[in-house]
Amino acid sequence: MTTLTPAAAPIRPAPRTRGIPGGRWTRFVVRRTGRLLVSLWVLVTASFLMIHLVPGDPVRAALGLTAPPDLVAAKRKALGLEDPLLTQYLHYVGHLFRGDLGESIQSQLAVSDTISQRLPATASLALLAFAVAVAVAIPLGVAVAVATRRGRRRRTELTFAGTSVVLGSIPDFLVGVALVAVLAVNLGWFPVAGRSGATSYVLPVIALAIGPAAVLARIVRVEMLSVLDTDYIRTARAKRLPSLRINLRHALPNAVTATLTLGGMLLASMVAGTVLVENVFAWPGLGSTIVQSITTKDYPMVQGTVLVYGVIVLVVNTLVDVALALIDPRSTIGDS
Template sequence: MASTGLLARAGSRDMLPAARPWAGFAVRRLGRLLVSLWVLVTASFLMIHLIPGDPVRAALGPTAPTELVEAKRRALGLDEPLPVQYADFLRGLVTGDLGTSLVSQLPVSQVVAQRLPATLVLAGLAFVLAVTVAVPLGVAVGVLTRRGHGRRTELAFTTTSVVLGTIPDFLFGVALVYVFGVGLGWLPVAGASGASAYVLPVLALAVGPAAVLSRIIRVEMVGVVEADYVRTARAKRLPDRTVYLGHALPNALTASLTLAGIILSSMVAGTVLVENVFAWPGLGSTIVQSIVSKDYPMVQAVVLVYGLGVLVVNTLVDVALALLDPRSLIREA
């Protein structure tokens, strides 16, 4: 019994050093997330106050009676001192009250809840498509062009990926609308009614990032397949599938995961323009309409949601990198 207790205590002591890097990592990432979140919230609050002019007057129009403008300002709390408004803004965020739209008179949180799912589905489908295409394509081209082989394949792949990666999402979307919507009439070009309506906007968001990601994966794959552990695996006469997918691919993806997180963040931001090209009923089209109509509470809320999405994606990428490469915890500590 005594020996069992000694073993248990020894095992617990061995577990403590392994847990410390993760504890430090969690504290650092949580602190960074909270600071970034505070900066985002404060910036979105100040946005409505830094815009020249009176946002209520701008939203109601120059011919609106002064009494109506003042009543609207009091209703929104814009006649209070700035610290009081900031405290009310933070209190509203905690309770889910993002204010009231100056145009529709609906709660901003209600509009965001209605429009957010369409944006998330669009960005999510585009990201899945980009990764599904980029990973096998980058791996295949990387294997074919290792050690200087396949010069023509490398040139064709690099040229095509660079061209597709530099075309803006909205411009590619316009081209898709013209070819497949207006010219051929195969697919709908507006709205989100039916599965076919997803094809063009998802392609518009996914093609460029897929080209960039596949090029990076190809470069990483070319370097990884020449590593000592891969040569050792080949020397053991392991099947090519085991060598490339089991040994080389995980290490190539570790280096590419950070870029994948950046791509996902850019996709979320890219929905703003793409949604307006395809009249998509999401937050992207909502923020443009709100800017045009000077509906500043709505703009404020949508900016906050987009910023929060980017912060969450970056945090998830950091966690995924730490899971794939725990040694980074020790180096960072």
């Protein structure tokens, strides 16, 4: 029988679990579902208590000191603030199950209607910024990892590290202000504010994507460097396979686990980051809505918007856990 020489041996990456046993997968789903439900309960309870932790009378604060007492009393009764706290909580949870987030004190409109109108603007901004960050970070991180492997091109490594740290540490709203001043006001290339056409997305998307792209590129580089030093990659080089094939087909797929985890966290942070960026660009989304509601002391609107933001973050993190379990079951499911 002929024995394969090392040069003819097939290239195999580090072994991965190809499937998830049914029992372990069931336990994983139950754990993640239970964790999500507990987190949702904590979020709902916190959003309910928000209006009760405000010093003074939130209705009086929202309507103003000159509002007639009978109007204040009627609004408190309409909001159910005269009922016992437990009764209010049960009513609040029951309304949430029906999709009822209450009524705005200022506009007298249903909070759910306002959120449904504003949510698409926020979601499109966050998702587009995330797509841009990933599209920039992965190729950049891979290219720098390949170029600086084994201590080569030290100047490139230092430049990349310094630049990514600086860009990753600048608050996105400051980036937005700078972009408005330079590209919108001075050069007039893009609209200063508002959501009107494709060009209006450019500046807020860049403001949201720059920091996460810098952070993600550093992680991609570190993971790629680790993979490029593994035995199966060295075997691939010994076989004289094309570098592009080695890097993209064999190395990159095994470096995506940590990238996916961090990417999901960055998406959740981008959704939260829209609060400030939307106000810089007068973007008609949930971020500008929540700031306006805080300014006018419209507590039911603040309550509902905060709840929606929290649910989005929790759902995104859960989806990332599930995706990570499907890609690399060992790293997430473990032995339990």
